[in-house]
Amino acid sequence: MTLPRRALLTGLPLLAAPVIPEPARATPREPVARRASSRPYVSGRGGYAAYRIPALVSTRRGTVLAFAEGRxxxxxxxxxxxxxxxxxxxxxxxxxxxxxxxxGNGNTRGNPAPVVDPRTGDIVLVTCGNAGDVTEAQIMRGEVTAARGRRVYVQRSTDDGRTFTPPRDITDAVKRPGWRWYATGPGHAVALTRGPHSPAGGAPGRLLVPANHSTAPARGSKDTGREARHYAGHALYSDDGGITWHLGYQATGPAGTVNVNETSATQLPDGRVYFSARDQNGGAPGNRLDSYSSDGGATLDRPYAPQPTLNDVPVVQGSVLQLREDGAPLLFSGPCVPTERRAMALWSSADAGRTFTRLATLSDGPAAYSDLVQLGPGTVGVLYETGPYDALEFHRVTGIGGHPPAGR
Known part of the structure; x- marks a missing residue:
């Protein structure tokens, strides 16, 4: 579907968010300073009843771009x-x-997965959509046509995120026949800057988008209701700066064991890609899964498996981010109450995702989806849903990985 190139502008008041003391049970191991910086999206304002599904990138000029779904x-x-x-x-x-x-123009557009092309500085945005009068459940049961079901789009900004090209449909290149549901991210995508797919010697480099999909029940299955809800993970990538797209790995484990859903990815210092996924009511213990890829997302080094050191995280999307400095940790963001979406927190890993330790708790209130972006040495931004879905709140977190906390 081709939409007109336009930008609707409206003012949203900036609300200050109070700093909430950290619960004693989550004392950070590092000298982390937290500042509740702002609320870029407040539900009921700007023409939308609600804002959900955050995604963040920082451009070559240092501009922070905060994407969301305006519902x-x-x-x-x-x-x-x-x-x-x-x-x-x-x-x-x-x-x-x-x-x-x-x-959307009456339809559904969402699941933003932005990434900055390191070669050009352009912002490439991959999203999904479907007809506005159908639901995820209907799509997963195979009750809608392909044209009204999930489609995949790509856009580009060459002016630091001020304007974007119209969405271009890339569904045929990245969605297999028989797939029903399809979701990119949500959250930032990844530009590979290390290893054979990096933009060395003028090569474009690889842009990698983690995603998930659902498949039809196995022929002859008696448990169609359960299998119709089975999710699987995959990735899509571009080796020419977002012009053409290809399917990477496809993780289709047995239904009910792991249901790979809503995946975030980041590149580790050794060049591997780390994937962290929500386990959507699978039979494995815990709610978080992870895996690695040594070939830029084309295949996985091993199947998705539970990540036991993140068992405090409920069934919800989360975000991962490898900080750029030498010896800096891998971060994960998500709520830290296993039975409900509450208390947004940061975890830190010093061993490439094998184990995570709670670093800081940013709030003790309702919290759900989140995304991470690096703002400087030892400094990250966290954009997350407060609740129930009344705003998207942005926190600056400094002093990570041994860097002195930044001044206020």
Whole structure:
């Protein structure tokens, strides 16, 4: 579907968010300083009943781009939903006006997965969509046509996120026949900067988007209700800066054992890609799964397996980010109450994702989806849903990995 190139601007008041003391049970091991910086999205304002599904990148110029789904009629996952954006040129302290990047025009557009092309500095954005009057459950049961089901789109910005090209449909290149549900990310995608797929010697490098899909029940299966809800993971990638796209790994484990859903990815210092996924009510213990790829996401080194050191995380999307400095940790963000979506926290891994340790708790209130972006040495931004889905809140977190906490 081709949409007109446009940007809808509207003012959203900036609300200050209080710093919430960290619970005693989550005392950080490192001198981490937290600052609740701002609320770029507040539900009920700017023409939308709710904002959900955060995604973050920092551009070559240092501009922070905060993407989200603007849901016009409520917090539900279907209906009239746009992909929206706010830009910050001061590290997330204040935000510019809201812009519509991909308009639903009555249909559903979402699951933003942005990435900065390291060769050009362009922002490449991959999203998904479907007809606004169908639900995920209907799509997973195979009750809708391909044209009304999940489609995949790509857009580009060459001006630091001020404007984007119209969405271009890439579904035929990255979705196999028989797949029903399809979701990119959500959260930032990955530009590979190490190893054979890095942009060395003028090569474009690889842009990698983690994703998931569902498949039809096995022929003759008596348990169609359960298998119809089976999710599997995959990746899509581009080796020419987002012009053409290809399917990478496809992880299709047995239904009910692991249901790979809503995946985040980051590149480790040794060049491997680390994948962290939500286990959507699978039979494995815990709610988080992970895996690795040594060939840029084309295949997995091993099947997805439970990550036991993140057992405090409930069934929810989470984000991973490898900091750039030598010896810096791998971070994970997500709620830290295993039975409900509450208390957004950061975890740190010093061993490439084998184990995680709680680093800091950012709030003790309702919290759900999140995304991470690096803002400077030892400094990250966290954009996350507060609740129940009343805002997207942005926190600056400093002093990670031995770097002195930044001044206020």
């Amino acid at each position: 016009r009629d409520g917090s539900g996952d279907s209906g009239d939903i746009d992909v929206v954006l706010r830009r910050s040129t001061d590290g997330g302290r204040t935000w510019g006006p809201l812009a519509v990047v991909a308009a």
